[in-house]
Amino acid sequence: MKKDKDNLHHMTPEEFRSAGYATIDWLVDYMSDIEKQPITPSISPGDIRASLPNHAPEKGEEFDILLKDVERIISKGLTHWQHPGFYGYFPANSSPPAILGDLISTGLGVQGMLWATSPSCTELETHVLDWLVELCGLPKQFHSSGNGGGVIQDSASSSTLCAVIAARERAGGSKFLTQMCAYISDQAHSSVEKDLLIAGISSDHIRLIETERDFSICLEKLNLAIGHDLNNGLIPFFVVGTVGTTSSGAVDDISGICDITKHTKAWVHVDAAWAGSATVCPEFQHLLNGVENVDSYVFNPHKWLLTNFDCSAFFVADSRPLTKALSIVPEYLKNSQSQKGKVIDYRDWQVPLGRRFRSLKLWFVLRSYGAEGLRSYIRGHVAAAEWLAGEIAINHKLRLVVARSLSLVCFCHVDGDHASEVLLKKLNATGQVLLTHTVLSGNYTIRVAVGGTYTSKRDLEILMKLIEKNI
């Protein structure tokens, strides 16, 4: 960092230190005051843009003006995802150690596309993913000591896309694309269908398998669909089991899926984007029964394990179909370590070439909280959700639509869809909570996804009081 002549002025080290402290102070203030803000901003489309000048400035501006504009303009249009009353979608965690681990990654500005482009970036990633295998009781095929291992992707969407591409490769590659069929439940996340379409699978070869009353995949229907396609000369190449669906937290029977697929060559992928974090607690590891027979697995520490987005942990039992499909090595990326084959080059495990040093934030989280802290965190949310589900169950104006799944509670108003929709609107209008909806078996359903970094039983008591008041 040094000053330059002319119009280029980099901050000096002392200017950067001072601006850095000011930014940290702003974040401390933001988090300290977050409960005083309405979670959802009261603005209309275009309002934020209307506050911004139409042109980039010709001359550089001082840092304190920028920070003031974050407060003056940007913060007016934020939905506060870190507010403890945020129960929408699935929460996306942010925690102090993750924020600071990520800050170091940003400051270092290294690229982890190859081992050779910054060895620590690759080795720490392999290492903390191995830690996760142990911590979550995952089977040994996902440990880097064998043919498989883990990699951090930006999202479950991207992780599942990689699974699709590896599966396609193993099934013969794009030559056989028009014969390939995929199987997902009608409750699987929309990103799975999107990934299949991106990979060139025709929409009429994506089998949406019906679900049971608990919204888990119907094994009988899955078996029939696969058998039917095999009889027609098609190639069942990809089956997804979801552990913790978005709408209701339903858990597919992974062992049952593997029993059906074991006589086929289909790749089985398990999407536990949300629920996977719960397996840091031994008492929730049974949710993954059967995962020792699958080909790939994804869960997102950025959802419910205190690690900032983006941090999706993707594991494959055998990395070879993946790297065979995704490795293209031009001259300008060749290097002796890669050619010796003794290192992992994560660029071959993902779509993009470039990659951030994302394992730093995960490492900071695992060490700052420790296994004990992470278990306590998950258990706190599950217990709080259990309490909420109990309160809803005994309220005669409300009905649990499905049994609580971990920390996800789905309920409705007994008077029907309209009453439920009105209730949701009233709750969100308080500004103290944010809830989103889904539709289950045709019924409008309010979801309470408990999982914010700072959400505790106390916050659910506030929510329950708001529900009772607005019912």
Added chain:
Amino acid sequence: MKKDKDNLHHMTPEEFRSAGYATIDWLVDYMSDIEKQPITPSISPGDIRASLPNHAPEKGEEFDILLKDVERIISKGLTHWQHPGFYGYFPANSSPPAILGDLISTGLGVQGMLWATSPSCTELETHVLDWLVELCGLPKQFHSSGNGGGVIQDSASSSTLCAVIAARERAGGSKFLTQMCAYISDQAHSSVEKDLLIAGISSDHIRLIETERDFSICLEKLNLAIGHDLNNGLIPFFVVGTVGTTSSGAVDDISGICDITKHTKAWVHVDAAWAGSATVCPEFQHLLNGVENVDSYVFNPHKWLLTNFDCSAFFVADSRPLTKALSIVPEYLKNSQSQKGKVIDYRDWQVPLGRRFRSLKLWFVLRSYGAEGLRSYIRGHVAAAEWLAGEIAINHKLRLVVARSLSLVCFCHVDGDHASEVLLKKLNATGQVLLTHTVLSGNYTIRVAVGGTYTSKRDLEILMKLIEKNI
């Protein structure tokens, strides 16, 4: 931020402030001392992992221990991409305002998948990309006021994948996949081929068009290839023009490409991942002549516009084929603003669902440096590279393999490949510089990609002295 009972301990606001200051201090020290470190670490595969414990800790650890371990373990295995002597690949910029803008994004922890999930995230992104359209003299079809507009992706790989998918959609969708052909020069970036394969295009339908002596695409051969495929009933659906190739900085004739494709329905995509940043200077905007007729365009401010990775600016002339291909709307993502159609939901412009608030760092950069500062930055690098190319040209042991392109200088030893390879190894062994190689017309070529945030003429003088010493 609050303390909790049991084993869960979040940092208090004051603990976070103190840890945040310490992290900023560490980064200031890191950057201040960076020139004292060898750019490339002297370690072997496995060394970093060997310094790390085999298991995640059971109990949480104090933040200062983590920071010490970054220094003690992680920094020993870093390639220092922000060292001013870094000339490898293409540099990936990091600057103080970008680091701090990104820190705010991380701290806020909002998701920008929909306008409704945090309006500022969407609106600032649209706004700063419109600023870029003006700043870089891009044609108006890339401005959000029409049918097209810009979006920030993680990398040019992902941006180009989106272009491929939109092109595939416009050409009839995956039903016609087996007939689709794509055209790229043999100098196009490897990620383009990777993207085509991901989208299900067969490798024998990817036409690698030969290049001219200056390594730009041969228009005559492109024309012949397209004509040949049309005659065979195939569908030319995607053509890439590169402005600034990775190996030599070659610039394809975009106008010429568009003249050829205008009678076809092919989608023309321009990849200016590296060189695009130079167009903040009016004198370099001619490189994009013809871009007013193309369908999509990408350049990466994270390469050479002082904005930390990841920040790839992707523009489409018409967003409809893109969003038609990538939009799947399950019940749990429906909201009134999206249904009214008056907002942009960027999840439909990319592969992943989740997305960070990446425009904050770009906004901070554009405002901190101002247009003047950015132009001065680019001009400084180009002038320094021009000086270096001049020194190399007059040195009788060295030869410029191609003419300098912007800030990229490609040279070799006159004694041939072995001498060039030895020279590169000797230079990198000094620890003061990092250079990488390519092969041009069969010749081993040393690349000097000038573009580090803190790289100036003074650093190139050091490099030239090292070259003269090790020649």
